[in-house]
Amino acid sequence: xxxxxxxxxxxxxxxxxxxKALNSLQPSWTRLEAANADEAIASVKDNxxxxxxxxxxxxxxxxxxxxxxxxKLHPEMPLAVISANIQDEIVARARAIGAAxxxxxxxxxxxxxxxxxxxxxxRAVAR
Amino acid sequence: MNxxxxxxxxxxxxxxxxxxxxxxxxxxxxxxxxxxDSAFRAFHTLKGAARIVEFDAxxxxxxxAEEMLVAVRAGExxxxxxxxxxxxxxxxxxxxxLDAIETGGDLPTxxxxxVDALLQRFEKADARLAPAPVATGWAxxxxxxxxxxxxxxRYAPDEGCFFRGEDPLSLLERVPGLLALDLQPTAPWPxxxxxxxxxxxLVIVALSTAPPGEIASLLTTAxxxxxxxxxxxxxxSSEAxxxxxxxxxxxxxxxxxxxTGRFAAAGNVVANVLRAQGRAxxxxxxxxxxxxxxxxxFAAALxxxxxxxxxxxxxxxxxxxxxxxxxxxxxxxxxxxxxxxTGELTxxxxxxxxxxxxxxxxxxxxxxxxxxxxxxxxxxxxxxxxQRSVLGIRVLPLRHVFQRFPKLVREMSASLGKPxxxxxxxxxxxxxxxxxxxxxxxxxxxxxxxLDHGIxxxxxxxxxxKTAVATVLLQAVRDGEHVVVEVRDDGGxxxxxxxxxxxxxxxxxxADALQAMDEASLLELLFAPGFSTASQVTDISGRGVGMDxxxxxxxxxxxxxxxxxxxxxxxxVRFLLPFTLMMSRVMTVESGGxxxxxxxxxxxxxxxxxxxxxxxxxxxxxxxxxxxxxxxVDLAAALDLRGADEVRSDEANIVVTSFAGQLGAIExxxxxxxxxxxxxxxxxxxxxxxxxxxxxxxxxxxxxxxLDVQALLR
Amino acid sequence: MTVRVxxxxxxxxxxxxxxxxxxxxxxxxxxxxxxxxxxxDCEHAHTALIQLILAARRTxxxxxxxxxxxxxxxxxxxxxxx
Numbered sequence: 001x002x003x004x005x006x007x008x009x010x011x012x013x014x015x016x017x018x019x020k021a022l023n024s025l026q027p028s029w030t031r032l033e034a035a036n037a038d039e040a041i042a043s044v045k046d047n048x049x050x051x052x053x054x055x056x057x058x059x060x061x062x063x064x065x066x067x068x069x070x071x072k073l074h075p076e077m078p079l080a081v082i083s084a085n086i087q088d089e090i091v092a093r094a095r096a097i098g099a100a101x102x103x104x105x106x107x108x109x110x111x112x113x114x115x116x117x118x119x120x121x122x123r124a125v126a127r
Numbered sequence: 128m129n130x131x132x133x134x135x136x137x138x139x140x141x142x143x144x145x146x147x148x149x150x151x152x153x154x155x156x157x158x159x160x161x162x163x164d165s166a167f168r169a170f171h172t173l174k175g176a177a178r179i180v181e182f183d184a185x186x187x188x189x190x191x192a193e194e195m196l197v198a199v200r201a202g203e204x205x206x207x208x209x210x211x212x213x214x215x216x217x218x219x220x221x222x223x224x225l226d227a228i229e230t231g232g233d234l235p236t237x238x239x240x241x242v243d244a245l246l247q248r249f250e251k252a253d254a255r256l257a258p259a260p261v262a263t264g265w266a267x268x269x270x271x272x273x274x275x276x277x278x279x280x281r282y283a284p285d286e287g288c289f290f291r292g293e294d295p296l297s298l299l300e301r302v303p304g305l306l307a308l309d310l311q312p313t314a315p316w317p318x319x320x321x322x323x324x325x326x327x328x329l330v331i332v333a334l335s336t337a338p339p340g341e342i343a344s345l346l347t348t349a350x351x352x353x354x355x356x357x358x359x360x361x362x363x364s365s366e367a368x369x370x371x372x373x374x375x376x377x378x379x380x381x382x383x384x385x386x387t388g389r390f391a392a393a394g395n396v397v398a399n400v401l402r403a404q405g406r407a408x409x410x411x412x413x414x415x416x417x418x419x420x421x422x423x424x425f426a427a428a429l430x431x432x433x434x435x436x437x438x439x440x441x442x443x444x445x446x447x448x449x450x451x452x453x454x455x456x457x458x459x460x461x462x463x464x465x466x467x468x469t470g471e472l473t474x475x476x477x478x479x480x481x482x483x484x485x486x487x488x489x490x491x492x493x494x495x496x497x498x499x500x501x502x503x504x505x506x507x508x509x510x511x512x513x514q515r516s517v518l519g520i521r522v523l524p525l526r527h528v529f530q531r532f533p534k535l536v537r538e539m540s541a542s543l544g545k546p547x548x549x550x551x552x553x554x555x556x557x558x559x560x561x562x563x564x565x566x567x568x569x570x571x572x573x574x575x576x577x578l579d580h581g582i583x584x585x586x587x588x589x590x591x592x593k594t595a596v597a598t599v600l601l602q603a604v605r606d607g608e609h610v611v612v613e614v615r616d617d618g619g620x621x622x623x624x625x626x627x628x629x630x631x632x633x634x635x636x637x638a639d640a641l642q643a644m645d646e647a648s649l650l651e652l653l654f655a656p657g658f659s660t661a662s663q664v665t666d667i668s669g670r671g672v673g674m675d676x677x678x679x680x681x682x683x684x685x686x687x688x689x690x691x692x693x694x695x696x697x698x699x700v701r702f703l704l705p706f707t708l709m710m711s712r713v714m715t716v717e718s719g720g721x722x723x724x725x726x727x728x729x730x731x732x733x734x735x736x737x738x739x740x741x742x743x744x745x746x747x748x749x750x751x752x753x754x755x756x757x758x759x760v761d762l763a764a765a766l767d768l769r770g771a772d773e774v775r776s777d778e779a780n781i782v783v784t785s786f787a788g789q790l791g792a793i794e795x796x797x798x799x800x801x802x803x804x805x806x807x808x809x810x811x812x813x814x815x816x817x818x819x820x821x822x823x824x825x826x827x828x829x830x831x832x833x834l835d836v837q838a839l840l841r
Numbered sequence: 842m843t844v845r846v847x848x849x850x851x852x853x854x855x856x857x858x859x860x861x862x863x864x865x866x867x868x869x870x871x872x873x874x875x876x877x878x879x880x881x882d883c884e885h886a887h888t889a890l891i892q893l894i895l896a897a898r899r900t901x902x903x904x905x906x907x908x909x910x911x912x913x914x915x916x917x918x919x920x921x922x923x
Contacts, residue, residue, distance in 0.1 A: 011138055013180075057171050294860070312895070319867065324863035
């Protein structure tokens with residue numbers, strides 16, 4: 001089963017880094033990119049990604065607010081909020097939405113762990 | 128350089144610019160939450176970028192700065208001048224690192240002292256973040272078994288952590304220097320069948336020899352689930368200490384026989400002791416120094432280890448491998464353009480080959496002519512395109528040099544007690560890389576002058592009805608083949624009376640000459656060597672480096688500096704620079720039967736005067752141009768090309784030039800034409816030949832020698 | 842297929858064993874109450890799997906090829922001579 005993953009980050013460098021890790025873990029999966037929350041919402045509507053990785057820190061709506069919106073639209077969609085800012089409050093808020101919290105820079109191991117948890121969840125929903 | 132590092136440089140420069148602007152705006156209006164948020168985001172994204180490319184030093188510095196901004200956002204710290212300074216300093220350091228990456232093609236080696244100095248500035252933020260005291264009973268039983276442990280960790284993951292992709296044990300796998308790891312269930316295990324495989328029910332306690340800070344940063348993702356405790360046993364045992372000290376003494380006396388052998392032996396002892404103390408990375412670092420034969424580095428690093436300054440030890444150990452390569456970062460598009468041009472040139476080459484075969488086969492020359500003409504036109508276009516593309520590779524935006532000024536101007540402003548706002552325009556203007564990189568010092572000097580001398584003290588400004596905050600504009604504009612960089616202040620203008628006084632006391636000109644001088648000539652005096660060692664030497668304007676040095680530096684780049692001033696309204700210093708170093712416009716002249724080139728930028732004008740107006744002064748010649756006496760050199764004579772019995776025409780063709788504020792003139796036999804040439808600097812046998820700036824090939828295959836006017840007139 | 846019962850009746854962990862292998866491991870442990878776990882070819886074991894082996898108090902055949910697992914996790918298992 002291959003999935004579509006949407007990467008949301010205003011930094012192209014960060015998108016490149018996440019894309020690279022994703023590509024080496026799941027080369028057959030489809031990668032989508034968005035540079036801000038509005039693009040992300042549009043992409044979710046147009047492309048129906050299965051999994052969304054969001055940067056916490058973005059101009060305009062931040063990653064947590066976006067994650068909350070996406071969670072309302074698609075409660076079962078696995079979400080991960082990525083941030084270099086690991087404050088307990090952000091980690092806790094991500095958990096409250098049911099989103100995973102991944103540290104930035106994203107390591108392949110951390111992404112692998114999240115993706116397998118996400119697959120677990122997607123399969124459970126499909127059943 | 129890989130694509131990540133390239134993207135890193137691009138984004139980082141933009142972010143530094145954003146952050147700098149935000150910080151300066153924030154200082155003016157500390158309540159501006161949008162600016163604060165924007166600054167915070169910029170720092171945060173910069174930090175993230177640094178971590179993506181694994182530039183640890185930069186990540187740490189920015190993290191500290193960001194924490195400071197977090198405290199401000201939380202209302203725990205006010206926006207103070209110090210805070211803005213600290214943040215700007217960290218950005219300044221970042222810019223220097225970015226420059227180093229740009230030239231070196233890779234991450235620079237960073238001295239721990241550099242980072243520490245910056246981190247210390249943010250200590251207040253660290254203090255604020257000191258953890259609240261927590262129950263520590265859990266650490267004691269295990270710690271008692273491992274006296275060399277520096278840090279204890281208690282990790283109690285919450286039950287749902289697996290669903291968020293967390294893997295607690297694999298997180299702990301990254302902890303260096305593990306001494307012990309204990310696994311306990313949160314409650315006695317139920318029957319296997321009753322266990323939820325996706326709920327985490329473990330508590331992990333671990334000990335490590337790594338410092339608590341390092342471990343905290345590794346385990347940040349588990350925040351809220353982890354307790355980290357610094358243990359007292361953070362030093363060497365006394366035996367270890369004594370052993371290490373002894374080795375330090377052993378390598379101190381380098382004169383003794385068989386030093387190499389002793390050094391190697393001491394190295395092994397040190398490495399063994401350090402390993403036994405759980406400091407394997409230090410052991411490795413020190414052994415590398417032994418292998419490199421660097422006894423000084425070894426002793427210094429070992430001392431740092433003994434002092435507990437472990438990062439310093441690591442840094443010093445890395446230093447011998449620091450080899451910097453000269454490299455240029457080039458956008459892919461520019462390379463693509465070159466590849467495309469190469470293809471087109473190949474096509475033309477083949478066409479010319481075809482034409483030459485036709486000519487060889489006895490084809491009618493008149494029939495060949497249009498063909499050749501067409502191919503020539505095509506080549507002409509392609510070659511100029513190639514020139515542009517190649518030169519384009521060497522360009523950089525002036526942002527590279529401008530970026531550092533906001534912080535520096537701010538510091539100068541503070542130390543002089545003159546409030547100043549620096550406006551920058553045209554940062555995106557591009558110029559040759561070598562020019563951009565060489566502009567920092569001269570521009571800094573001019574900015575210093577503007578603040579120190581240009582801008583009036585507060586009372587004078589108030590009296591003149593000016594705003595209390597002075598404005599300095601730093602502006603870059605592309606103007607054809609030139610780039611103009613200008614520093615303009617709204618100060619009092621140059622005090623011409625003071626210039627006269629200084630010039631007289633410094634013996635630069637006589638009182639009479641000074642009285643006769645017009646404003647432009649007086650301003651030129653500012654560039655006279657020795658003028659700037661003025662009576663009022665301040666910290667800011669420095670000593671011994673004057674506008675003469677600025678002019679010389681700019682002249683080396685093929686540029687020119689001028690000053691204009693309006694009394695009461697301000698001073699403007701203007702750098703006129705060539706867009707590229709390689710492309711120069713020359714005027715050809717003929718003398719003694721040979722053709723020479725004179726760089727266009729050094730020519731003020733050409734005049735034709737009756738020979739009778741040239742007067743001899745001792746062995747030299749001179750003539751009067753608009754009331755000014757101009758020394759004259761006969762080019763043919765200077766180069767020993769003049770026949771003894773040559774009949775001279777009644778009129779002399781003269782090229783008037785200017786250097787270091789002085790006029791000078793060169794007599795030539797004939798004026799030629801204007802040419803754009805790629806100047807090749809002299810090398811091989813001709814290197815160091817006086818009076819010659821370089822050579823270029825003329826269309827007919829002759830070599831054109833381009834003169835160095837300054838050297839010729841000196 | 843990273844968790845399976847091999848021809849000797851041991852439950853083998855092979856390669857990278859992720860969280861999604863936990864359910865299967867639990868089923869196999871329940872279905873083979875006397876089977877040992879062999880993790881010699883395991884390159885990564887998720888905490889969830891280690892927790893299950895601990896809870897099942899199952900004997901583990903090592904050594905693990907992952908130094909971290911061998912040094913810090915293996916001592917918590919009932920070891921079986923290789």
